[in-house]
Amino acid sequence: MSASPDDPARYNSFLADLLGVMAYGELSAFERLSSDARYSPTLHDRAVLGRMAVVEFQHYELVRSRLEAMGLDTEAAMLPFQPSVDHFHERTRPADWYESLMKAYVIDTVSADVYRAVARYVDAGTRELIEQIQSAETSTAVLRDRLKAALADDPRLASRLALWARRLLGEALTQAQRVGIEHALLGGLSGLDDDAAKDMASGLAAELAANHARRMAGLGLAA
Amino acid sequence: MSASPDDPARYNSFLADLLGVMAYGELSAFERLSSDARYSPTLHDRAVLGRMAVVEFQHYELVRSRLEAMGLDTEAAMLPFQPSVDHFHERTRPADWYESLMKAYVIDTVSADVYRAVARYVDAGTRELIEQIQSAETSTAVLRDRLKAALADDPRLASRLALWARRLLGEALTQAQRVGIEHALLGGLSGLDDDAAKDMASGLAAELAANHARRMAGLGLAA
Numbered sequence: 491m492s493a494s495p496d497d498p499a500r501y502n503s504f505l506a507d508l509l510g511v512m513a514y515g516e517l518s519a520f521e522r523l524s525s526d527a528r529y530s531p532t533l534h535d536r537a538v539l540g541r542m543a544v545v546e547f548q549h550y551e552l553v554r555s556r557l558e559a560m561g562l563d564t565e566a567a568m569l570p571f572q573p574s575v576d577h578f579h580e581r582t583r584p585a586d587w588y589e590s591l592m593k594a595y596v597i598d599t600v601s602a603d604v605y606r607a608v609a610r611y612v613d614a615g616t617r618e619l620i621e622q623i624q625s626a627e628t629s630t631a632v633l634r635d636r637l638k639a640a641l642a643d644d645p646r647l648a649s650r651l652a653l654w655a656r657r658l659l660g661e662a663l664t665q666a667q668r669v670g671i672e673h674a675l676l677g678g679l680s681g682l683d684d685d686a687a688k689d690m691a692s693g694l695a696a697e698l699a700a701n702h703a704r705r706m707a708g709l710g711l712a713a
Numbered sequence: 714m715s716a717s718p719d720d721p722a723r724y725n726s727f728l729a730d731l732l733g734v735m736a737y738g739e740l741s742a743f744e745r746l747s748s749d750a751r752y753s754p755t756l757h758d759r760a761v762l763g764r765m766a767v768v769e770f771q772h773y774e775l776v777r778s779r780l781e782a783m784g785l786d787t788e789a790a791m792l793p794f795q796p797s798v799d800h801f802h803e804r805t806r807p808a809d810w811y812e813s814l815m816k817a818y819v820i821d822t823v824s825a826d827v828y829r830a831v832a833r834y835v836d837a838g839t840r841e842l843i844e845q846i847q848s849a850e851t852s853t854a855v856l857r858d859r860l861k862a863a864l865a866d867d868p869r870l871a872s873r874l875a876l877w878a879r880r881l882l883g884e885a886l887t888q889a890q891r892v893g894i895e896h897a898l899l900g901g902l903s904g905l906d907d908d909a910a911k912d913m914a915s916g917l918a919a920e921l922a923a924n925h926a927r928r929m930a931g932l933g934l935a936a
Binding site (some may be wrong): 514516520521524525531533534536537540541543544548550551554558564565568569572666671 | 737740743744746747750751755757758759760763766767771773774778779787788791795849885
């Protein structure tokens, strides 16, 4: 399946879009995580979220370098995706630290799934970049452990966080679909016609939802 | 002047306080800068502030490592300084991006001055740490150039930013004095009795104000 693009112009425009949405997603995640960090219950927790935010920024820098190496302007590549990503964050403002933690966990794990899926269809250099920025297992594990501990301390959190996680996934899928449709992102993948791209998109959504459900069950939450 | 501490217990408690206030200052600066970044006029500017925020977090990590190497708990070392630092930030919430930029510039340059002054009185290992985290000249230069460009674009900004910078310096000195008095920070320096510590503190305040005035003049602002 590793695509060596047979329509270079179309593939390059797909790549600019893919890297643009990744760059803006990472930059926004950095800002949101580090702002949310201030509401952590302890200084230790603030540093934990801060450290994750810094990793997001480093990912942004990796994607930016790649865009620049392709002779593309990072700002121009990100701009088309600003409305959807901002809209996602506006609609999912955490009410407290636990919701921030869950948001970080959902974004982390769902992005990793998306990246993994997309990596199958891109050139080797891009795949390598995606693997580099795929969420580090350790930071995901820290979030999961912190959520488990919080749920053990206060079982009343469970229903609120289960509902919140469901909303996060819903908003993420809605925005991903909007971005995909507006920018015909998947259609730019080599070897996929429009129908194949649509099939892949709905297959991906189902896969993301199933993985999410499995992870929520792992936390003892109803997905 | 390089002090090899002759009262180790007193010196160590001074050092824990010094590193504690530095750690919390860096962690807070990271959070505030990265939250403020979202209000930048362009995505390019957002990334510039974000990059500075990341540097602050890396400084926090350096100080934390040092505290841990000394067998001290970072959270316990930071806690006494949380009220003063938070109070400073509460009283200096930027109203827009230009005020954020000026706040970053003032914090950057004034901290560098304070670190430079304190470095004269500490052991070699601590001095090395302080030199490592002293604000990188390049990031200060970026802020200065960005402020100059903003002032050239909109000369009406000058009086507002001059007033704002004066307030920032005033609040910073007030909090620094409070921290210094409450924790008898300077008194912990080897070879300084209480009167010498007070003299040093007022000498330092005068020096900080003079340097600040010179930098504001460099921006074409009245200090």
